[in-house]
Amino acid sequence: MADERSCSRCDGTLRVGFLEDKGERGSLAASRVLSWIDGEAEKGLFGGAKVLGKHRHDVKAYRCDQCGHLDLFVD
8 A cells, every 4th residue: 555645534645654552561662563463352361462373464553734633554
């Protein structure tokens, strides 16, 4: 997909970016890019989501320069 997109709210120009997941600790060491994972969320043994063996897709976040709306896409 091209990075040239229009806002789904106001038809303004979207700028590509990303969402950061800092994890529970909020430290820079735990920082990672947000992913979309196929299937329903299941809780693991310690309360976190079971993700082992599931296919991940990086999420691209686009912010509208005109209205500030965020549109999320998985390529």
